[in-house]
Amino acid sequence: MLLSFLLVAAITSGGLALTYLISDEDPLMFRIASGCVIGSAMFGTLGFVVASIFGLTPMSAAVVFVVALSPLLLFRDLKRKKAFAADRNRAKNLVQGESFSRLWPFAYYAFFFLLFLFFFERAMFVRDGAIVTGGSNNLGDLPFHLGAIYSFTEGGNFPPINPNFDGAKFSYPFIADLITAYFVKLGADLRDAMLVQNIAWAFSLLVILERFVFKLAKDKLAARLAPFLLFFSGGLGFIWFFSDWAAQSQGFFEFLFALPRDYTIGPDMRWGNSLITLFLTQRSLLLGMPITLIVLGQLWRTFTQQKEENETRRKFRLSWTKFLIGLIAGMLPLIHLHSLFVLFVVTVFVFRRDQWATWFSFGIGVCLVAVPELIWSMSGSATRPSEFIGRHFGWDSGETNVIWFWIKNTGIFIPLIAAGIYLTHVARSDNEPKAEPVKKGKKSSKKRDEPSALIPHPSSLILFYVPFALLFVVSNLFKFAPWEWDNIKILIYWWVGSIPLVVY
Numbered sequence: 193m194l195l196s197f198l199l200v201a202a203i204t205s206g207g208l209a210l211t212y213l214i215s216d217e218d219p220l221m222f223r224i225a226s227g228c229v230i231g232s233a234m235f236g237t238l239g240f241v242v243a244s245i246f247g248l249t250p251m252s253a254a255v256v257f258v259v260a261l262s263p264l265l266l267f268r269d270l271k272r273k274k275a276f277a278a279d280r281n282r283a284k285n286l287v288q289g290e291s292f293s294r295l296w297p298f299a300y301y302a303f304f305f306l307l308f309l310f311f312f313e314r315a316m317f318v319r320d321g322a323i324v325t326g327g328s329n330n331l332g333d334l335p336f337h338l339g340a341i342y343s344f345t346e347g348g349n350f351p352p353i354n355p356n357f358d359g360a361k362f363s364y365p366f367i368a369d370l371i372t373a374y375f376v377k378l379g380a381d382l383r384d385a386m387l388v389q390n391i392a393w394a395f396s397l398l399v400i401l402e403r404f405v406f407k408l409a410k411d412k413l414a415a416r417l418a419p420f421l422l423f424f425s426g427g428l429g430f431i432w433f434f435s436d437w438a439a440q441s442q443g444f445f446e447f448l449f450a451l452p453r454d455y456t457i458g459p460d461m462r463w464g465n466s467l468i469t470l471f472l473t474q475r476s477l478l479l480g481m482p483i484t485l486i487v488l489g490q491l492w493r494t495f496t497q498q499k500e501e502n503e504t505r506r507k508f509r510l511s512w513t514k515f516l517i518g519l520i521a522g523m524l525p526l527i528h529l530h531s532l533f534v535l536f537v538v539t540v541f542v543f544r545r546d547q548w549a550t551w552f553s554f555g556i557g558v559c560l561v562a563v564p565e566l567i568w569s570m571s572g573s574a575t576r577p578s579e580f581i582g583r584h585f586g587w588d589s590g591e592t593n594v595i596w597f598w599i600k601n602t603g604i605f606i607p608l609i610a611a612g613i614y615l616t617h618v619a620r621s622d623n624e625p626k627a628e629p630v631k632k633g634k635k636s637s638k639k640r641d642e643p644s645a646l647i648p649h650p651s652s653l654i655l656f657y658v659p660f661a662l663l664f665v666v667s668n669l670f671k672f673a674p675w676e677w678d679n680i681k682i683l684i685y686w687w688v689g690s691i692p693l694v695v696y
Contacts, residue, residue, distance in 0.1 A: 193381070193384045193387075193388065195375075195378070195379060195380045195384075196375055196380045196381070196384045196385045196387075196388040196389070197388055199375055199378065199380065199385075200228065200232075200388055200389065200392050202257065202260075202261060203228070203231040203232055203235050203257075203260055204224060204227045204228040204231050204392075205227065205231070205261065205264060206227070206231045206234070206235075206260045206261045206262065206263045206264060207226065207227030207228060207229070207230035207231025207232070207234065207263070208223050208224055208226070208227030208231070209227070209263035209264050209265075209266045209267060209272075210227070210230055210231075210234075210263045210266070210516070211223040211226050211227055211230070212266060212272045212275060212276070213266070213512070213513065213516055214226075214490070214513055214516060214517060215490075216275070218403065219279065219282065219283065219403075220279040220280060220282065220283040221283065221399055222399055222400065222403045223279065224399075225395070225396035225397075225398075225399035225400050225482070226396070226400060226482075226486055228392050228393065228396045229393060229396050229397075229400070229479060229482040229483050229486070230483065230486070230520055231260060232371055232389075232392075232393070232479060233367065233479065233483055233520065233523045233527055234260055234523070235256060235257070235260040235371060235374070236367035236368070236370050236371045236374075236523075236526075236527070237367065237523045237526065237561070238256050238259055238260065239252075239253070239256045239370055239371065239374050240352075240367065240370060240526065242255055242256050243344070243350045243370075244350045244351045244352075247348055247350055248344055248345065248348065248350060248373060248374070248377055249377070250377060250378065253374050253377055253378050256374065300416060301395075301398075304395065304398050304419065304423075305391075305395060307423070308390070308391045308394045308395055309391055311467060311472070312386075312387055312390040312391055312394065312472070313387060314326025314327065315327065315330060315334070315386065315387070315390065315472055316334055316383050316386060316387075317383065318383070323338070327468060327472045327473070328454070329457070329464075329468055329469050329472065329473050330472050330473050333472075333473035333474065334473075337369050337372075337386075337475060338382075339355045339356075340355060340362075340364075340366055340369040340370075340373075341369050341372050341373045341376065341382065343355045344369070344370055344373035345373045345376050345377055349362075351568075352366060352370075361568070361569055361570075361571065362569075363569045363570070364476075365476040365480070365525070365526050365527050365528050365529055366476075366526065367476070367479070367523075367526045367527045368389070368475040368476050368478070368479045368527065369475065371389065372385045372386055372389060375389075386475075389475075390471075390475065390478060393475075393478045393479050393482065394471060394478060396482045397478065397481055397482040397485070398419045398423075400482045400485045400486060400489075401418050401419055401422060401482075401485055401688070401691075402415045402416060402418055402419060403415070403489065404418075404485045404488060404489045404492075404692075405418040405691055405692050405695065407489055407492055407493070408492060408653055408656070408692040408696075409653075409692045409695055409696050411695070411696075413695075414692075414695035414696065415695075417695050418691045418692075418695060421605075421687075421691050421694065421695070422466055422687070422688060422691065423466060423467055423471075424465070424467075425463070425465055425466045425605075425687060426455075426456045426463065426464070426465045426603070427456070427461060427463055427599075427600050427601040427602050427603045428599070428600050428601075428603050429455035429456050429461050430455065432455055433451075433455045436452060436453075454468075456468060456469070457469055460592075460600070461600065461601055462587070462588040462589070462597075462601060462677065463601035463602060463680070464680075466684065466687075469680070470680065470681075470684060474681070476527060476528040477528050477530075477531075477681065477684070479527055479528065480524060480527045480528025480530075480531040481528070481531065481684075481685075481688070483520060483521070483523070483524065483527065483531070484521075484524070484528075484531040484534060484535060484685070485688070486517075486520065487517055487520065487521045487535055488535070488538065490513075490514070490517045491535075491538060491539065491542055492542075492656060494514070494542075494544075494547060494550055494551075494554075495542040495544065495652065495655075495656060496652045497547075510549070510553050510556075511549065511550045511553040511554075512553070514550050514551075514553040514554040514557070515553045515554065515556060515557040516557065517554060517557065518553065518554040518555060518556060518557020518558040518559075518560075519557040519558075519560065519561055520557075521535055521554075521557070521558050521562070522557060522558040522559065522560060522561025522562040522565075523561055523562075523565075524562065525562050525565040525566050525569060526565050526569065528681075530672070530681040530682055531685075532562060533672075533682065534663065534682060534685045537659045537662065537663060538659045538660070539551070539554075540659070541655075541658055541659040541662070542655075542656060542659070581670060581671070581672060582670065582671050583669065583670055583671075584669075584670060584671040584676050585668065585669060586668055587667060587668050587676060587677075587679055587683070588676055588677045588679075594668070605687070605690070605694065608694045609690045609693055609694060612690075612693030612694050612695075612696050613654060613657075613693060615696065616653055616654055616693060616696055617654065653692060653693065653696065654693075657689060657690070657692075657693055659689075660685065660686050660688075660689025660690060661686070663682050663683070663685060663686045663689070664683065664686040666682075667679045667682050667683050667686070
């Protein structure tokens with residue numbers, strides 16, 4: 193366990209250094225969380241290249257670690273070293289003292305840490321020589337992940353071939369499992385490596401989601417509510433839960449610890465709880481989603497930033513910050529391909545022509561990494577595109593009325609979205625400047641056609657939500673995987689993109 197923790201900490205330190213090339217204003221905790229997932233993505237992608245050439249050996253692992261730690265050289269710059277020291281001092285001041293305002297954040301993060309610890313501890317354990325999982329939804333996914341990991345460590349599966357289809361490229365995003373394989377090759381226990389990684393990525397997702405919602409909603413309480421809406425997502429299953437409890441004679445806790453069925457997913461409920469149906473089973477999403485939210489936060493910042501009216505600024509100038517963000521996003525095809533699709537849809541909608549140089553920089557960064565990965569994974573793959581995309585109405589509603597299906601599966605979440613859009617529209621109207629009468633003989637000092645220097649925040653929030661709403665619509669009209677339920681890999685981003693409006 194200690195070795196796995198030290199390896200994650202080392203990877204995180206390299207990624208943390210890179211955050212100082214992306215932003216000057218984020219707190220240290222966000223930088224650590226971002227460093228964890230960025231460092232993991234960079235380590236896994238570099239590991240794929242190195243192992244494909246030299247094989248997965250302790251020596252190749254050492255080379256990858258050295259390269260992953262190389263961003264720490266950025267702290268040789270005095271300005272960045274001072275920025276890190278300032279962030280560290282601010283973080284230290286926040287935890288000193290015994291006031292409730294300091295105790296509350298600690299209790300908040302401690303709650304989620306313990307939740308992730310006890311939850312992911314049940315993902316895999318060994319009992320009487322058998323590998324066991326505590327989640328029924330993990331019965332198929334866990335053997336797949338173990339097969340991928342052991343194919344790397346024991347089978348020397350490089351360049352990666354799909355373990356289930358001999359001679360076919362491993363098109364399933366495998367970077368998360370490759371990182372675990374590197375840990376095992378360096379002496380870590382497989383279960384410990386998976387556990388530490390899952391907890392680190394889940395906690396990073398918590399912090400990054402909180403920061404993402406704060407950037408959009410500008411409210412700390414709203415940001416703190418956001419992780420609850422994601423990790424405790426579900427529908428009206430609690431109604432059936434209390435109905436079954438009332439119909440039997442056991443006490444509440446006796447019934448709770450011996451549930452007769454799953455009340456979040458089953459024949460009648462298809463959404464499920466995100467922890468049980470997604471983050472426990474799909475390790476690729478657990479790593480891909482926080483990376484995607486980091487990029488989305490940068491897209492939001494670009495979308496709402498001041499328009500450049502100076503003609504000299506409209507000339508092409510490569511934005512190195514957006515180029516680096518593009519490189520990070522470009523690693524998603526082998527981490528979680530559906531996340532890259534989500535970013536593409538959002539980028540198309542929030543693109544602004546007056547910022548073409550910035551968006552070009554971002555696009556170049558994405559293409560430099562994503563295009564080679566896509567070409568590699570698609571050539572020689574056993575996957576047929578015709579099986580992935582097709583018309584399919586209502587997601588996984590079956591014969592159920594679609595409206596009732598979504599109410600049953602998401603509860604009051606969709607009505608809260610509608611309320612959030614309405615209240616945001618009201619806030620937008622209140623923020624619009626009132627027209628002032630011009631006195632006779634005087635001219636207005638404002639030009640009629642002068643563009644607004646900054647897009648009003650409530651208006652931006654609604655516009656930024658449009659691509660997420662579109663993702664919901666298209667996921668109810670088409671399927672993007674052989675099994676239509678896998679559209680949830682896109683729908684979960686609709687859920688996350690809706691959270692800022694729900695808590696606004």
